[in-house]
Amino acid sequence: MRIQALLASAALLALATSSLAAPLVDGALGDHAVLQRGRPIVLTGKALPGEAVSANLAGKTVSAPADKAGRFRLVLPALQAGGPYRLLIDAPSGQQLIDDLLIGDVFLCSGQSNMELTTEQAQNSFQIYGASDPQIRLMSVPKRLAFAPLDKPDAPPAWTAATPATIGKFSAVCFYIGQSLRETTKAPIGLIHASWGGSRISAWLSPDGLEQAGLGEPAKTLALYTRDTAAAEKAAAGQWETWWRDTSGLAQGREPWRDDTGLAWKPVPVIGSFNRWGLPEMKGYLGMVWFKTEVTLTAEQARQASVLNLGSIDDADRTWVNGQPVGGTSLGRARQYRLKPGVLREGRNVILVNADNVYADGGMLGPASALKLQFDDGTSLPLDQGWLYAPAGRSKSNAPRSPWDDINGAGTLYNGMIAPLGPVSLKGVAWYQGESDTGLPGYDRRLAALMKDWRTRFETPNLAFAIVQLSAYGDTAKRPVENGWATVRDVQRRVAEADGHAAVVVTIDHGDPLDIHPGEKQEVGRRAARAMRALAYSEAVAPSGPRIAGAARDAGGGVTLTFKDVTGALSPRSGAVAIGFELCGAGVCRFANGLAEGAKVVLSGDGQPIDRVRYAWAESPVVNLFDDADLPVGPFEVAVP
Template sequence: MKKILFFCATLFCLSIADAKVSMPRLFQSGMVMQRGKTIPVWGKADVGETVTIRFNKKVYTTTADADGRWRIDLPKMKAGGPYQMSVNEQTIDNIMIGDVWLLSGQSNIDVTIERVYPQYTQEIDNYENSQIRLFRVQNETSTHGVKEDIRPTNINWKPANKQNAWLFSAAGYFLGKRMFEKSKVAQGIIVNSWGGTPIEAWISEDSLKTCYPMLIKKLQMYQNDAYIRAQMQANGAANQQWEAILNQTDPGYADAKCDDSQWPVVNQNDWIWRGTGSVWLRQHITIDKAHAGKPARLLLGTLFDRDVTYLNGKQIGQTGYQYPPRRYDIPEGLLQEGDNVIAIRFINKYGAAHFIPEKPYMFCFGDDRFSQNPMPQDVIPLSQQWLMHVGAEMPQCPGGDVSLQNQPTTLYNAVLYPLAPYAINGVVWYQGESNTGNPAYADYLKKLMDSWRDRWQEQLPFVIVQLANYDGRQQSGFPRPITPQVDPVNSGWAQLREAQRTAVKADARAELAVINDLGETVDIHPLRKKEVAERVALCFDKLLYNNKVKLSPEVVSTHVSDAAIQLTLDQPIQEGDLYTFEVCNNGSDKYQNVPAVGRGNVITLLYPTASQAPCLKIRYAWKDDPKQANVRSLNGLPMSSFELKIK
């Protein structure tokens, strides 16, 4: 009998030891928790299990409910740390209390410190701060409802330094740095983004099903797991077969001794190849004695779409898609005095293979070669002339990617829902490129903000980063040179910027970061992410700390006279002649450019028939790439593009 009792007691002790309290993966050593707000801590445990949190010399206790869920709300705290938290048998170390920011959207959030490094080499090289902590949510989708937690990862909360930030969001890194400099408290940066994704993937099903039933039907098409598996397997097999045939039939022209003497010459700024398959370009370049044998970096701008690049027959780099800058490091000893050969194998599945103009194409030497700004004597520019030969022409690759990340609600379910109710200070939404041309975007954006606030049960402040200037014709193989848009056009990018502007204007807890001067005509991923972060920070300054902060100028009233239209702004602007204003009469879609001048806080449009029109429509900066738009506040912030009616 004693043995039986001893055995039962042992089993009881083992069951107690095996009972494990779990928390979401955000709760890890090095985490930052939000100051000045109630801090929810939650998780799972055995039904009825007692959960005890010890934190900052206090003890908090609760019991897991009938579903095994538990939650304890820690009281508001001031900034400080580091602290230790114990949750039953688990311990979380090095916790800071400060400000936590959630950054979400598509690829312009994804753009890494590695990508923008040449813009800010000294700053990145020389900066580290253990009070700025970085957390990257791993990509995942769900077509079958919400998930309880995000995907596991070995990348936890990391302090900000060059190594940890190298593949982290540049916008997030610079936002954390700027907000720390302003507040001197710890900063937690949570990045949760996925390149190329549309806004509807980030909105809850409940928010979409009433007004957009077709989107829900689209989601239901992808709720058949057998179909998804079969489609993905078929696509993978088709791609493998396509690549195998390509490689078997492409003779290859990487060898430095390849006879290219009869190849035709093409100019990279006036060259496109609309075939499918592979095409080779070669260039001979003379290296002087001073640079022969030295380590170097080859800058090949940006190419469409894929490339494999060789130097003197040796592969020095490859890039699998169109957007990343080609920066290929050349080891010591590979460059020889005299003739050297660069060979680029373009691989093209769609569109037109081409170089992207206005990007750097050169060899860089010396210790400053990574900055793209070395001493003049350490730069050898490439020629714009290349020798061309088709490698292997191929048929279109069959199949189509299911791209679950682009389907409605799939990202809300998998990577947004599980983050709440982790206490955060504000949200940055930097997205829109994948929704240009969608007339419903303003409503989508409202639904996104509402559904996220509903999930957090809090009126979260949002900063919406407006689309930057960019001319999409560059990526489509449009014949060179591309002339700037001067005459009025129907711009899909301007329409989406207007949707962003109007959605923010209707929301008292949102602000708009205008960046129509920070983009690049030829690059959908502009590199000036520090400046983007500064504008986002200014918006949070106004939303959270000081409502007197002046952001981009806005029109607050209008007046029509016999000879002109006057727009009164909310602040003074830089004075002088102003450009990209357009006017049309009601009932007409034909806009015309009109001259304008700025004085004080008034813009005057010289439109002599204004008073004769019963209704006028005015547009500003209504172009994909409004290079000439020049309305700026006294502190240099640009005015948003807009469209308005005057009765």
């Protein structure tokens, strides 16, 4: 028996070091991966049509024939935590050995830049050097956009063990979730990180999820884009133009791309960020700015097809030539818009650009040398001079983006980064996103649709979701105001509570008023892990800390708030009263202090109408109410019956 075992090991070693055919399996499976314990292990891939494919793992072998397209699906029995194991996939056309597999719990971490922020960029990065753990495995999904769901990744997934070299480049929040769960579960932990800074939630939805989220039209336009790009571009431009008319109140025919005489044009000082022009009106400016220039063309130039090169524009643009929409793009990448014959004309031509800046530097970033009109005969006309600008202010609602448009599109990141993960089984999902959806109506529907969508995608109806609430950033609010970030936080809370298998991770006490990417990620990871312990492991811990349960009027005209999931009692820090509360009624909100009594907070009336109470309702609110587990009360708005 010992000789047979040695021979088998030698055969596997020879297989591992020999030159093999292309990988047979696809999805998130690769060397050093973690497979979800307690669930059947599903393998999919491609072989030759009709040939038998087998898989052997932990002494169990299964086989099935490939279909007419060569696709196969194998299901191995569930395993308990353990390993390492080797998985052998065998077919007449080739073999594949996947080595150093662990069986444990697998988590997907996704969202935008605060999930993307790496451990070496976060606070306490020195702790990386003592955080090695061979039982924690990391895999970052390469950034990829796609207009239709991909059935496999572009390259085999790169799983690694957690070492100082790999931890530092990995998502900080995601790693700290895994590290915390390792301490409590003692099982191997697999972490899959798939996020993209600045992304809207719509980009992470599948075609079916987009329908559920009320985004059926963008989904159809994206599908049209794969068949007829020109028709889809025209449809997207029409949607933007309709939005502009509705938002600005201008009648048809008075829009800037048809009549720009109503704008207060000024010369552009230099091609580059308008925030750096040295002009007081543009310093720190967030909002839309119109740009235009005019060029005179010969008959020979006008009759040709050409490419309009506008360099980099931040954050998003919508561009017209002679009143005809020619394109629109997000982020800072170079704009290159193809102009068909007939768009240009002999003599005067007007190029009009709307640049929408939503964060940091904005405008036509250049470089100036990149701005030119390139004709099909190889000649070009520079466009680096003669530009005018006119600020248009900040719109009340965000402009629509093209469905295929990078990270703000409809399903582009789901198609390129989630769909290719294959039939991976998950224990839970950590979701940290919402900044880019601030000001967009319907986030509640989109967030609920995402959870339903991904539960269907990963075939786990009760898949746990830890939704990280937006941290504090921006104005501390000297008086009660309506606030988009506070609204998103409350939507996150409401959607999680209505779901039953989700919880918010409160981070309001770990933000930074001056940095949208607060450095404290370790505690965020611990709190997200706590939520997972309650949701995915059924531990008797409060998933979110103290949560508002209800409000009742007092006989004296005040309001008593009742909280649930309170560990011990509520108490204010650095004072005798709890701050951050607002009494609202008759369209007006007023600051109010609260007295904590166990799991309740009493707010005294002020003789004015009260129909609701808000808490921590600002971009960067000052709060001081915690329970005995040092967990803060999170932002909320509650009706007072």
